[in-house]
Amino acid sequence: MTLLATGSLLVAGSVAAGNDVVVDSDVTKVTQVLAAEVKAERITVEQAKEMELNRAETYEVTSTVSVDNLGMQISEKLKDSIMPYYSIEFNDPTSDDESYKAVVTEYFGKVE
Template sequence: MKKLLWICMLGAGFVVADENTVVSSDAAHVEAQLSEEVSSQLITEEQAEEMGLNRADTYEVSSTVSVENLELLIAEKLKEREMPYYSIEFNEPTQDSGEFRATVTEYFSPVDDE
């Protein structure tokens, strides 16, 4: 019966998440807030590749408090590092950790050879 209910929920387009999962609406909110707080531009990894950007650094940011706290921690990191572009991949927490996690990748423009 549980399997049938699960299949019906997935088929209907419902997403069931526990309170520690960064769901797409949370991710969109975090990304919107960051775009207002930092001067760097949010892009996707695909856009970075298309633009020929160089990867500066990739790091993980985590919070055990809330999605909002995760957003504040990401903003602090981006402000201190001042790279022109960044992308974010939100990671689902493991059941035992209870952490909100995101992997941030920073990029800079290609260097012209002259």
């Protein structure tokens, strides 16, 4: 998987647009929806390691409809979560299947 991003996520270079990939502009849309609807803070996997956070749960979200639908599904899952942080990895642009995918990882604070 390639980690794409805007804001606090990491951009893994430009990608060719295709019907089955999540590209930079799509990431921006999803990011805006999540920022408005989710209380948790979006971070990168690297930030989670630096902050010594613990991974609570990792799950894949898939939509065969649209990127907007993918964002809505991610938002619904994160709204129900009590974890304070999350990261998102979007599908690899070389994927041959016809769905939009994201792997969401939720984190909680360092246990002392």
